Amino acid sequence: MDLKNHSSPVLTDSVPVNKSRMGLSSILLPCSPPASAYSSAMYLAIPRRKALPCKLDDAHDSSWLDAMISSSPPPKKLNKDLGSEIPQDESDAAYCIWMLKFPSALTSFDQITSSAKGKQLALFLDYDGTLSPIVDNPELAFMSPAMRAAVRDVAKYFPTAIISGRSRDKFSLLVVCMVVYRTLTHSSHPGLRVCRIDRTLLCGSHGMDIMGPVRESSFVNNHPNCIRSTDKQGKEVNLFQPASEFLPMIEEVFRSLVECTNGINGAKVENNKFCVSVHYRLVDEKSWPEVARCVENILKGYPRLQLTHGRKVLEVRPVIDWNKGKAVEFLLESLGLGNSDAVLPIYVGDDRTDEDAFKVLRAGKGGIGILVSSKAKDTNALYSLRDPSEVMVFLKSLVKWKKSAALRA
Numbered sequence: 001m002d003l004k005n006h007s008s009p010v011l012t013d014s015v016p017v018n019k020s021r022m023g024l025s026s027i028l029l030p031c032s033p034p035a036s037a038y039s040s041a042m043y044l045a046i047p048r049r050k051a052l053p054c055k056l057d058d059a060h061d062s063s064w065l066d067a068m069i070s071s072s073p074p075p076k077k078l079n080k081d082l083g084s085e086i087p088q089d090e091s092d093a094a095y096c097i098w099m100l101k102f103p104s105a106l107t108s109f110d111q112i113t114s115s116a117k118g119k120q121l122a123l124f125l126d127y128d129g130t131l132s133p134i135v136d137n138p139e140l141a142f143m144s145p146a147m148r149a150a151v152r153d154v155a156k157y158f159p160t161a162i163i164s165g166r167s168r169d170k171f172s173l174l175v176v177c178m179v180v181y182r183t184l185t186h187s188s189h190p191g192l193r194v195c196r197i198d199r200t201l202l203c204g205s206h207g208m209d210i211m212g213p214v215r216e217s218s219f220v221n222n223h224p225n226c227i228r229s230t231d232k233q234g235k236e237v238n239l240f241q242p243a244s245e246f247l248p249m250i251e252e253v254f255r256s257l258v259e260c261t262n263g264i265n266g267a268k269v270e271n272n273k274f275c276v277s278v279h280y281r282l283v284d285e286k287s288w289p290e291v292a293r294c295v296e297n298i299l300k301g302y303p304r305l306q307l308t309h310g311r312k313v314l315e316v317r318p319v320i321d322w323n324k325g326k327a328v329e330f331l332l333e334s335l336g337l338g339n340s341d342a343v344l345p346i347y348v349g350d351d352r353t354d355e356d357a358f359k360v361l362r363a364g365k366g367g368i369g370i371l372v373s374s375k376a377k378d379t380n381a382l383y384s385l386r387d388p389s390e391v392m393v394f395l396k397s398l399v400k401w402k403k404s405a406a407l408r409a
């Protein structure tokens with residue numbers, strides 16, 4: 001593979017602009033908010049959690065701490081008398097106001113499907129926090145059997161891809177394995193029941209690892225980062241890995257991060273093949289600065305790697321011109337769905353990395369972004385869904401809509 005090719009996403013300038021311009025601490029800053037978000041004064045009133053008193057001296061350091069804290073929403077208050085969540089505090093009120101700008105994809109379902117009239121709908125789904133609920137242990141973030149069935153069904157009717165930050169291998173396991181949780185955790189004979197989700201394209205490492213069926217497409221065949229390979233079953237596939245030259249570097253950084261965070265209670269480092277996740281969900285808030293310092297120190301030696309923020313996770317990844325948005329464009333083209341007059345792409349995701357895909361759909365592809373969130377957030381999406389259970393209802397509704405349209409035709 002010629003990664004130095006003109007159209008390669010690997011950037012030749014090894015020092016990212018923001019690093020050289022703003023000093024190292026700035027690599028821990030959160031991504032800048034999208035231009036479109038919160039244009040009206042009303043949204044400025046959304047309360048934010050107070051930052052912890054910062055123990056570090058450098059003024060820059062409170063920024064990454066803010067970023068880490070902002071990915072940790074305060075627990076929801078429940079109305080115990082009614083047994084349900086109803087607006088009780090300011091953040092709930094802010095959520096209701098926010099919903100006026102980013103309405104529920106369920107209540108706006110007719111509007112969404114009417115924009116799909118006469119078009120082929122293509123579905124892109126994020127995994128963690130979208131198809132599976134956020135849990136403490138990343139290894140146990142399974143889709144529920146009902147969600148799995150919903151994804152399987154929707155993929156029968158629409159081209160469907162799941163794009164995750166996880167490594168493709170690990171996340172395919174999470175997606176295809178029906179795990180009997182009790183058996184896995186309480187029995188000496190762990191049992192896995194495999195249930196394939198056919199027709200669903202799985203893309204790992206934030207779209208930096210895409211394996212798809214071989215198609216006679218000049219776009220794919222001429223793409224510098226796309227090669228023919230074989231899958232585990234020996235079937236011929238197209239493999240797209242624009243960051244393959246970074247593999248040894250990522251391995252090295254993974255090992256250093258494991259070593260450095262070893263003494264921090266609750267910290268967990270996950271090797272996602274083309275990126276590394278440093279989880280601090282189970283780390284005491286007092287030790288968050290320690291986690292960030294570890295990452296910052298190690299990244300000093302790797303100017304070709306950068307840091308992004310996720311939900312209680314710091315993600316180290318190559319500085320290349322590639323993200324979930326680029327992956328969506330690539331998938332649409334390679335599946336022959338690049339004509340935006342004939343195709344309506346829908347992307348459902350919950351995290352900052354999904355914003356790149358929302359932006360692409362909003363800008364040129366005439367598509368629809370749906371943010372999964374139960375709190376008000378800056379976003380480039382057009383609609384919202386509260387949590388994975390609403391995502392499941394949305395997927396089922398798409399299937400129902402498609403079936404009834406077929407009956408009417």
Ligand SMILES: O=P(O)(O)OC[C@H]1O[C@H](O[C@H]2O[C@H](CO)[C@@H](O)[C@H](O)[C@H]2O)[C@H](O)[C@@H](O)[C@@H]1O
Nearest residue numbers: 127128134135136138141164165277281311313
């Ligand atoms: O792109 P995604 O599929 O959303 O992947 C993003 C990261 O998701 C996972 O971490 C998140 O989910 C965990 C399980 O619920 C949770 O424990 C963690 O706090 C979340 O950040 C995954 O483990 C990461 O590797 C992904 O990069």
